[in-house]
Amino acid sequence: MSFNKLESESIEIIREAVAEAVNPVMLYSIGKDSSVMLHLARKAFYPATPPFPLLHVDTTWKFRDMYIHREKVVAESGMTLITYTNTDGQTAGVTPFTHGSSYYTDVMKTEALKQALDLHSFDVVFGGARRDEEKSRAKERIFSFRSGGHRWDPKMQRPELWNLYNTRIRSGESLRVFPLSNWTEHDIWEYIHKERIPIVPLYLAKERPVVLRGGIWIMVDDERLPLEPGETPQMRVVRFRTLGCYPLTGAIESSAATLEDIIAETFKARVSERQGRLIDSDQPGSMEKKKQEGYF
Amino acid sequence: MTTIHSPLRFITCGSVDDGKSTLIGRLLHESKSIFDDQLAALESDSRQHGTQGEDIDFALLVDGLQAEREQGITIDVAYRFFATEKRRFIVADTPGHEQYTRNMATGASTADLAIILVDARKGILTQTCRHSRIVSMMGIRHIVLAINKMDLVSFSESLFENIAADFKKFASKLGFLTIQAIPLSALDGDNVVVSGHRSPWYHGSTLLTYLEDIDISETETTGSFRMPVQSVNRPNSDFRGFCGRIAQGYIQPGDSIRILPSGQTSRIKQIVVWQGELEYAESGDSVTLTFADEVDVSRGDMIVSSAQPAQVADQFEARLLWMSSHPLMPGRTYLLKLHSKEVIATVTSIKYLEDVNSGAHLAAKSLNLNEIGVVNISLRQQIAFEPYSVNRVLGGFILIDRLTFDTVGAGMIDFALRRATNIHWQALEINRDLRARLNNQTPRCIWFTGLSGSGKSTIANLLDKRLHADGRHTYILDGDNVRHGLNRDLGFTEADRVENIRRVAEVAKLMVDAGLIVMVSFISPYASERRMARELFVEGEFIEVFVDTPLEECERRDAKGLYAKARRGELKNFTGIDSSYEPPEKPEVHLRSEIDSPETCMERILAAVSFSC
Numbered sequence: 068m069s070f071n072k073l074e075s076e077s078i079e080i081i082r083e084a085v086a087e088a089v090n091p092v093m094l095y096s097i098g099k100d101s102s103v104m105l106h107l108a109r110k111a112f113y114p115a116t117p118p119f120p121l122l123h124v125d126t127t128w129k130f131r132d133m134y135i136h137r138e139k140v141v142a143e144s145g146m147t148l149i150t151y152t153n154t155d156g157q158t159a160g161v162t163p164f165t166h167g168s169s170y171y172t173d174v175m176k177t178e179a180l181k182q183a184l185d186l187h188s189f190d191v192v193f194g195g196a197r198r199d200e201e202k203s204r205a206k207e208r209i210f211s212f213r214s215g216g217h218r219w220d221p222k223m224q225r226p227e228l229w230n231l232y233n234t235r236i237r238s239g240e241s242l243r244v245f246p247l248s249n250w251t252e253h254d255i256w257e258y259i260h261k262e263r264i265p266i267v268p269l270y271l272a273k274e275r276p277v278v279l280r281g282g283i284w285i286m287v288d289d290e291r292l293p294l295e296p297g298e299t300p301q302m303r304v305v306r307f308r309t310l311g312c313y314p315l316t317g318a319i320e321s322s323a324a325t326l327e328d329i330i331a332e333t334f335k336a337r338v339s340e341r342q343g344r345l346i347d348s349d350q351p352g353s354m355e356k357k358k359q360e361g362y363f
Numbered sequence: 364m365t366t367i368h369s370p371l372r373f374i375t376c377g378s379v380d381d382g383k384s385t386l387i388g389r390l391l392h393e394s395k396s397i398f399d400d401q402l403a404a405l406e407s408d409s410r411q412h413g414t415q416g417e418d419i420d421f422a423l424l425v426d427g428l429q430a431e432r433e434q435g436i437t438i439d440v441a442y443r444f445f446a447t448e449k450r451r452f453i454v455a456d457t458p459g460h461e462q463y464t465r466n467m468a469t470g471a472s473t474a475d476l477a478i479i480l481v482d483a484r485k486g487i488l489t490q491t492c493r494h495s496r497i498v499s500m501m502g503i504r505h506i507v508l509a510i511n512k513m514d515l516v517s518f519s520e521s522l523f524e525n526i527a528a529d530f531k532k533f534a535s536k537l538g539f540l541t542i543q544a545i546p547l548s549a550l551d552g553d554n555v556v557v558s559g560h561r562s563p564w565y566h567g568s569t570l571l572t573y574l575e576d577i578d579i580s581e582t583e584t585t586g587s588f589r590m591p592v593q594s595v596n597r598p599n600s601d602f603r604g605f606c607g608r609i610a611q612g613y614i615q616p617g618d619s620i621r622i623l624p625s626g627q628t629s630r631i632k633q634i635v636v637w638q639g640e641l642e643y644a645e646s647g648d649s650v651t652l653t654f655a656d657e658v659d660v661s662r663g664d665m666i667v668s669s670a671q672p673a674q675v676a677d678q679f680e681a682r683l684l685w686m687s688s689h690p691l692m693p694g695r696t697y698l699l700k701l702h703s704k705e706v707i708a709t710v711t712s713i714k715y716l717e718d719v720n721s722g723a724h725l726a727a728k729s730l731n732l733n734e735i736g737v738v739n740i741s742l743r744q745q746i747a748f749e750p751y752s753v754n755r756v757l758g759g760f761i762l763i764d765r766l767t768f769d770t771v772g773a774g775m776i777d778f779a780l781r782r783a784t785n786i787h788w789q790a791l792e793i794n795r796d797l798r799a800r801l802n803n804q805t806p807r808c809i810w811f812t813g814l815s816g817s818g819k820s821t822i823a824n825l826l827d828k829r830l831h832a833d834g835r836h837t838y839i840l841d842g843d844n845v846r847h848g849l850n851r852d853l854g855f856t857e858a859d860r861v862e863n864i865r866r867v868a869e870v871a872k873l874m875v876d877a878g879l880i881v882m883v884s885f886i887s888p889y890a891s892e893r894r895m896a897r898e899l900f901v902e903g904e905f906i907e908v909f910v911d912t913p914l915e916e917c918e919r920r921d922a923k924g925l926y927a928k929a930r931r932g933e934l935k936n937f938t939g940i941d942s943s944y945e946p947p948e949k950p951e952v953h954l955r956s957e958i959d960s961p962e963t964c965m966e967r968i969l970a971a972v973s974f975s976c
Binding site: 071072074075076078079082083085086109110111112113114115116198199202205206221222224225226227228229230231233235236237248249251253 | 369370439440441442443444446451453465466468469472473593594596597598602604606607608635636637647648649651662686698700701702703755756759760761763768769770773
């Protein structure tokens with residue numbers, strides 16, 4: 068499959084956003100979509116280094132492999148990495164176990180992101196969201212306007228015609244820019260394969276310690292995961308279709324240990340990749356609500 | 364997976380009742396693009412919000428936003444993705460009601476094909492004509508006429524043939540290259556993916572097969588080379604590359620190119636991409652180009668084939684779709700964005716408004732939300748372009764409101780106006796500075812703005828007398844006086860007020876050029892027109908004086924009895940009563956005439972502004 072068109076469109080979007088931005092930043096979540104987005108950014112500005120930093124909003128609950136991967140990739144890219152943790156939430160002891168996934172996500176991800184953006188006064192923020200992921204994302208613009216307070220109003224979106232993006236904002240307002248809007252999960256994997264983009268090993272199947280909770284395999288990544296009565300970690304061959312905070316991210320039983328296996332599996336998949344994400348389904352229309360409040 | 368054709372982007376047009384969302388839902392379902400967990404969610408949604416009883420309501424899959432699901436309508440553009448063994452598809456699903464014309468245009472702007480849905484029981488309706496006109500205007504050349512709900516008309520062949528013939532007749536002037544009619548039942552699935560046994564007389568492709576096989580040949584690669592410059596890449600002093608996405612044609616190292624609008628020429632040295640240097644790049648590719656010579660290039664310029672350059676102009680005729688609830692005002696300035704170039708633009712006249720339902724041409728003074736007009740547009744600078752019918756990327760533009768920054772208009776360039784290329788500014792030998800020196804003064808435009816009765820004219824008169832006494836050469840342009848002559852044809856609607864200010868600002872500019880100190884005493888209620896006036900002058904020449912008097916005070920004074928009339932409803936569009944006043948944010952001089960006397964106000968102006976040479 069030829070990626071010229073998809074890739075060129077994404078590069079055009081990234082260049083356009085940077086040309087008009089005062090202080091741009093790229094959200095880097097260490098996952099497969101972030102990896103592709105970063106790769107495209109480096110292509111867009113080659114031979115220069117992309118003229119913006121990476122921002123990782125760190126909940127401190129990511130998989131250990133993700134932190135190792137992050138350091139490697141950042142060093143290789145030559146870009147600056149900013150990490151940000153909502154220390155108020157941390158001090159208050161907000162964890163995925165104590166406060167429920169919805170409140171935890173709000174404090175440690177959405178709030179944290181807003182605090183980080185305000186702290187650095189970023190006006191253009193790249194995110195790796197795709198329109199095929201979720202229903203409300205299917206309606207979001209490529210250049211998505213946020214009012215002061217980072218709010219998204221789905222009914223007040225600027226019309227987006229052709230490849231013309233309205234980048235005009237006032238101080239305090241910002242733009243979220245999604246260069247991967249028109250990519251599908253399948254495109255992402257094929258592109259990673261074709262371009263040999265490094266990814267976190269958790270995407271590939273391997274024997275890992277897991278417990279079954281509410282029908283979902285949760286990996287026991289470190290000693291912080293409180294085991295419920297009767298729960299004993301067992302070794303299973305699993306992998307992850309998406310990566311987030313390990314206590315909230317379900318693994319799938321799969322023996323796909325290579326990229327070729329993953330591509331074959333993805334094309335035959337009967338469940339969506341976000342099915343393993345607990346935060347999407349914790350309340351009706353939950354992604355739309357989280358997005359309005361500033362979640363990516 | 365092997366891809367035979369390039370990805371197909373299409374739009375579906377039809378109203379809620381035509382079964383549009385049901386059709387998309389069915390395409391996604393039958394092409395196995397709906398995952399099991401999504402299907403499970405859909406089943407539970409169908410019971411809660413659905414309209415199909417116990418059956419799955421596919422429309423719910425597509426109507427993504429909660430508000431839409433509650434109201435059962437589609438209010439925005441949603442993009443859906445699916446793929447078959449043969450092709451990858453992106454569907455823009457847009458609402459069909461007239462108040463959503465702009466959403467349909469947005470979806471159509473990037474589509475190669477349109478599916479126009481028709482209810483077999485109703486045939487070609489006004490809305491079918493509207494949808495067809497919009498997709499034609501947006502440059503779509505391939506149409507599928509999906510005649511739906513055939514199950515409700517017993518799959519009547521003659522009915523199908525009649526509707527198809529009606530449509531072809533109507534659409535003959537809309538410039539479509541292909542029109543394929545298909546009899547469907549989106550609800551039951553006939554002829555969507557598999558041939559329906561209930562329509563044995565139909566021998567054509569099913570909808571999905573047709574979409575998989577249609578050839579949308581790229582016309583962009585055939586034209587001459589065009590690449591708008593997005594940015595200049597300078598990692599170090601040795602490398603200077605120009606980044607952009609090729610909009611038309613192809614390029615190779617060694618090719619002669621020209622930079623527009625400057626006209627400088629050079630040759631391509633390298634085509635740089637991450638993988639290395641390319642020997643060839645074509646329309647659709649994002650690349651970085653280096654030149655053999657040092658030439659001045661910046662964002663918004665266009666790199667073109669030296670032998671066949673693009674056109675350059677600053678005045679156009681264009682079709683314009685208005686997308687804001689605040690109407691288009693001829694004479695008001697907007698930001699125009701065309702490829703990577705942003706310039707200040709004015710709609711100088713509306714030639715006619717096109718009725719999207721009937722196609723009739725109507726006279727209009729302004730354009731309202733979802734109205735389409737043919738207009739003349741004038742730009743502050745020249746830009747390179749192609750007509751929209753030749754290239755969508757190089758001829759499509761948006762207009763942005765300068766105050767709200769909303770995207771308010773979408774335009775398509777028809778052609779450059781000849782007068783743009785034939786009328787040149789006459790360079791005068793005796794210039795502004797020489798005249799000013801002879802008058803021994805610094806020419807200025809003192810622009811008084813404020814409500815009727817605020818004291819603008821009183822203060823302007825005092826200032827005029829003082830300056831005259833000091834030996835200055837002055838003139839007052841007074842709102843009421845100018846409306847007796849130059850602007851006698853203008854009323855008080857928003858459109859006329861905009862034109863009123865434009866003319867006065869231009870006259871003031873000529874007078875300042877002539878070396879005079881000009882006092883303009885006009886209510887000038889809109890910030891955008893005052894800004895337009897300011898931009899005619901050089902920095903520091905335009906002095907905005909805000910005579911800030913509360914409405915109650917102006918109304919108490921009511922020297923001309925106008926407020927009383929307006930309150931009685933005998934005077935329409937009166938500023939402060941039923942027409943708005945937008946106070947200046949940063950005037951050079953801010954006066955309060957209910958506190959200070961007119962003399963004190965005048966002294967404040969003299970203290971703030973120097974008139975000597």
